[in-house]
Amino acid sequence: MTVKVLHPGLLTTIQDLGRYGSQKYGVIVSGAMDSYSLRVANLLVGNDEGEGALEITLFGTTLYFEKDSLIAITGGDLLTTINGENAPMWRPILIRKGSILKFKSAIKGCRAYLAFAGGISTPKVMESKSTYLRAGIGGFQGRALQKEDTFECGKLNDLNHSLVQQLENLNGHFTWAVNYSALINLKSSQTIRVLKGTEFNRFDSKSQQTLFNEPYTITTQADRMGYRLEGNTLALSEPFELLSESVTYGTIQVPPNGQPIILMADRQTTGGYPKIGQIISADLPSLAQLQPTSTIQFKEVTHEEAIMELLKKEKIIDEIKMAIHYKRIY
C-alpha cells in the first residue's frame, strides 16, 4: 500500500525501538520517545513490536491512503479524524482507499504513533529504521516527512491478514480497545520516578532536597534531544571538572546555570555535565508525552522499585500481545 503526505505537521519521523550497538562510534540511539505506545501500535496491527512506525508530534500531520490499509493509532490523543470523523485509538482500524487521516491538535499527551500492517518499507541503517536527523540517516531518507512524500508498506504476514479479514466483516474497526492507563500517563502534570545520579552527592544538600521537593516546568526548549527544565536552581557543593562520559535516555544533567536538562531519545552519546538523577525506564514513555509548560514532580525510588515497575509494565505488554492473538482466533 502507498501513503502520501498531504501535510507533514510539526515533526513527523519514522522511529522504531532505536539504533543500539553503535554508541561507541558516537552514533546516537534515537527511537520512539514513547516506546510503549510504539510497541502497542505495532502489536495491534499484527506486526513485530519493534517495527518502524510514524511518530507524530502535537499537530498538523495529514496523510492520504492510496489503498485499503490496516493501521493503529496510539500514544497521545491528537484529535485524529478519518475523512472528518473521529478516528478510534488503541485498536486496529481498516482505513479505506482514498481516505484522509488527519492529526488536528494535541488534546492529551504530545506524540501519537501510527503503525501500518506490514511496517514501513524503508531500509534499516545500522540495524534500525529510526530517523537520525542531524546525521541524515535512517527513517525516510534521513529526514522528517515533507509534503508530497510517499512511502510504501511492507508485505502482510498471517496475523496482519487475519486481522484484515475479521475487520472486513465488522465496521472497519473492533469494538474493543487497549486500556493504556496502566502503561502510560497522559496527564499534563506528573510525578516522575528517579534514581540518584552518579554525581548526586556532589550537589549541596539543599539542591539534593530541592530535586525531590520542588516542581519543575518543561520549557518551550524541549525536543527529542532534551527537555530543558525551569525551577529552583541546583548547585554543586564545590565546582569540579567532569570528563565526558556516557549519558543515556532519562539522564538529568545540570549545566552551570543550575537548571536541569533531561536527556531524551535523540541525546548525544556522551556528556560532561554532572548527572544529578536518572528517570526510571518505566516512566520514560509517560515523560515523553509531556508537552512544554507541563510540570514534573520528581520522586526518588530504589533500584528494586525501578525494576518492579518495569516488570509490571512488561506484563501488561505481554497481556496485550496475548489478547490480540486471542482476538484473531475467535
Added chain:
Amino acid sequence: MSNRNLRATIKPLGDSALIVQLGEGISPSIHELVSNLSTLLNDHPFEGFIESVPAYNNLTVYYNPIVVHRLQINRQTHYTPLTPFQKVSDFMGELVKQIGTNKFHNERVVTIPVLYGGKFGPDLEYVAKYHDLSIDEVIQIHSENDYLVYMIGFAPGFPFMGGLNEQIATPRKETPRLVIAPGSVGIAGKQTGVYSLETPGGWQIIGRTPLDLFLPTISPPTLLQAGDKIRFAPISPKEYDHYKGMKL
C-alpha cells in the same frame, strides 16, 4: 602486567546501564585497561548485554534489565533477590579481575591529512598569536606528535584525542560557532579533535581534513575508533582536492 590489585568502582547509570570506572584523569595506561575490558566483554558477553561505550577512564555497559532479571544466578548469596544492576555489577567485577592476563590491545596508526590555515583553519592565526609562535611552528608542533583516540562521542566519528603539546594548548572560544564544517580540525585545552558532522562547536579550528570521519554505509561506521593512534600530516590545497575526490 598484573592487575590483581586493580580496583574498579562500579556505579549505576539508571536501571539499564552502569559505569565501570578504572581510574581517574586522562592517561594512556588507564585507557588501555578500559580498552582491554571492552574487548573482554565483547568476547564474553552476558545474556542481556546490549553494548558498551569506552570513555577516558571508564566503560559504560548497557543491558536489558528484563532479560538480566530473569537470569538464574548460581551464587545467590543475598537473602533478597539481586537487582539487575547487582547482577551485572558482579559480572563486571569478575571480568575486571581478568584484565591484564591477556593483551588484547589493537594498535592501529591512522594518518589524517590536514590542510592547515586559510579559510579552512580560521583560528590558526589566533592560536599562533596566543602562544607567540609563528603559524608554521603551530603546524609543526600539531603534526609532529602522535595522538591517542580516547573515545568517540559528541557526534558520530568525532574523536576525543589526548597528547597535544602544552605549547599549543588553547582554551575553547568564548562564543561557539553556530556552524562548523565536517573535517574541521580543532583544539580545546589539551585536547585535539576532528568534527565529523556539520554542528555548532567551540573548538579553535586550525585546519580541515578531506577525509570523511563518519561512514554510515560501512561497518564500523567511523574512520577512527577508540584506541587508535593518530598522526596529522600537513598537505597542500592541491593534495586536499586530490584526497577529497577519493572515495573509500
